[in-house]
Amino acid sequence: MTAKHTTHTQSKVGYWQLVAANANFRNLWFGQIVSLLGDWFNLIASAALIGQLTQSGLAVGTLFVVRTLAPFLLSPVAGVAADRYNRKHILIAADLTRAVVVFGFLFVRDPGDVWLLYTLTAVQLGLSAFFFPARNAILPDITAPEEVGAANALSSATWSVMLALGAALGGLVSGTWGIYPAFVIDGITFLLSAYFIARVVLTHRPHEGAGDKSILAAFNQYADGLRYLHQNIDIFVITVHKAINALFLSYGFQVVQVAIAQEIFVYGKEGGLSLGAMFAIAGVGTGIGPIIIRYFTGDDGPQLRWAIAGGYLIGGVGLLLTAPLSSFGMVLFGTALRSFGGGMVWVFSTQLLLQAVPGSVRGRVFATEFMFFYLGSAIASTVVGGALDLLSISGVIWWMAGLSLLPVLFWSGWLMRRKVH
Numbered sequence: 001m002t003a004k005h006t007t008h009t010q011s012k013v014g015y016w017q018l019v020a021a022n023a024n025f026r027n028l029w030f031g032q033i034v035s036l037l038g039d040w041f042n043l044i045a046s047a048a049l050i051g052q053l054t055q056s057g058l059a060v061g062t063l064f065v066v067r068t069l070a071p072f073l074l075s076p077v078a079g080v081a082a083d084r085y086n087r088k089h090i091l092i093a094a095d096l097t098r099a100v101v102v103f104g105f106l107f108v109r110d111p112g113d114v115w116l117l118y119t120l121t122a123v124q125l126g127l128s129a130f131f132f133p134a135r136n137a138i139l140p141d142i143t144a145p146e147e148v149g150a151a152n153a154l155s156s157a158t159w160s161v162m163l164a165l166g167a168a169l170g171g172l173v174s175g176t177w178g179i180y181p182a183f184v185i186d187g188i189t190f191l192l193s194a195y196f197i198a199r200v201v202l203t204h205r206p207h208e209g210a211g212d213k214s215i216l217a218a219f220n221q222y223a224d225g226l227r228y229l230h231q232n233i234d235i236f237v238i239t240v241h242k243a244i245n246a247l248f249l250s251y252g253f254q255v256v257q258v259a260i261a262q263e264i265f266v267y268g269k270e271g272g273l274s275l276g277a278m279f280a281i282a283g284v285g286t287g288i289g290p291i292i293i294r295y296f297t298g299d300d301g302p303q304l305r306w307a308i309a310g311g312y313l314i315g316g317v318g319l320l321l322t323a324p325l326s327s328f329g330m331v332l333f334g335t336a337l338r339s340f341g342g343g344m345v346w347v348f349s350t351q352l353l354l355q356a357v358p359g360s361v362r363g364r365v366f367a368t369e370f371m372f373f374y375l376g377s378a379i380a381s382t383v384v385g386g387a388l389d390l391l392s393i394s395g396v397i398w399w400m401a402g403l404s405l406l407p408v409l410f411w412s413g414w415l416m417r418r419k420v421h
Contacts, residue, residue, distance in 0.1 A: 015154045024142040024200045031196035038189030040166025045182035047258050053111045060258045061385015065378045070122040071129030072374035078130040079367025080221045087138040088202040092194045094131040098124050099190035105183040133367040149299040156347040157287045225364030239369040241349035243376030248404045249315040249342045252380035259393050265328040281332045285339030290347035304348040309412045315341030316404030323397040
């Protein structure tokens with residue numbers, strides 16, 4: 001299999017026109033809204049709870065490692081499932097099962113229960129490994145070609161808006177009433193998400209090889225997906241951008257944010273308000289970055305590629321502004337700028353894959369992309385969590401800011417080598 005050349009595709013459909021006219025996308029979008037609201041409630045509550053129970057930066061880092069290691073291990077299976085089975089049914093099953101799992105967080109009450117928090121987190125995020133690749137892969141199945149760009153941008157902006165709203169509300173709830181109400185809200189949102197996704201009308205068309213349900217066939221299908229990436233190096237390079245973003249800009253900084261909220265700028269109970277504010281402002285930056293820049297790039301492949309390089313650079317500047325920890329306002333501004341750039345990397349790499357990867361292998365490519373992302377996130381969480389026990393918080397951020405130049409240089413060099421204009 002060979003990749004289609006990514007050509008200029010100017011979006012012909014506006015965001016609100018898409019929501020109004022496409023009922024399938026609208027229901028998928030509504031499900032995303034409520035589910036992500038609960039996800040960010042859960043993250044804020046889990047991070048605050050583990051920090052409160054252990055008082056350890058490494059323990060908080062371990063939580064983020066668990067959040068990434070489980071989906072990393074399951075991504076190959078999830079990719080095959082997304083190409084073999086009805087993607088709508090995968091989404092509903094993942095939502096219903098996660099609803100049951102998150103209610104288990106209510107039983108984590110003292111330091112001896114930390115193992116349960118890690119276990120439930122692993123199960124929840126393992127199920128997410130099936131959800132997110134299937135959700136990305138289903139977009140071209142329920143939208144017209146001219147709607148894909150708007151659907152991807154709106155979905156990504158929604159992720160960011162709900163990060164802002166969910167993190168702010170999660171921080172407010174955790175900082176005012178305590179941690180456990182956030183877990184209840186998360187479970188309810190998964191049930192609502194399943195309801196909306198059930199309203200999506202999708203005709204399942206099994207792809208080649210889907211009739212053979214054996215384990216060997218599944219292994220061969222995943223191997224076919226890897227061969228596709230091997231034969232299309234440019235597509236392979238695009239799939240690693242989310243992992244690079246996690247390594248240098250986003251995921252390690254999430255661990256740093258917990259330390260900032262609990263040790264430097266402590267607002268609300270256990271720093272819940274300040275932690276929620278930092279996640280919220282990150283959501284604002286992640287949301288508006290791709291929307292603003294896409295106004296200038298459209299869905300033109302070469303422009304999106306160069307915009308990714310710009311995203312890395314902007315994110316690095318945000319880290320530089322944050323590192324001195326001079327004031328909470330400057331921390332929020334630097335966080336917004338860092339996430340502005342990171343959002344560009346995330347959204348534009350997804351759009352390039354949606355435009356170039358054929359439907360028959362799309363699920364496996366997105367699952368592999370998320371596998372790389374989870375691996376990068378786990379590495380970043382481990383390194384940053386350990387560094388926080390050895391260095392000052394400011395020192396860790398300075399190191400992150402310096403290292404953020406590496407993806408700018410490497411990706412720009414790749415584009416110039418391929419003469420992308």
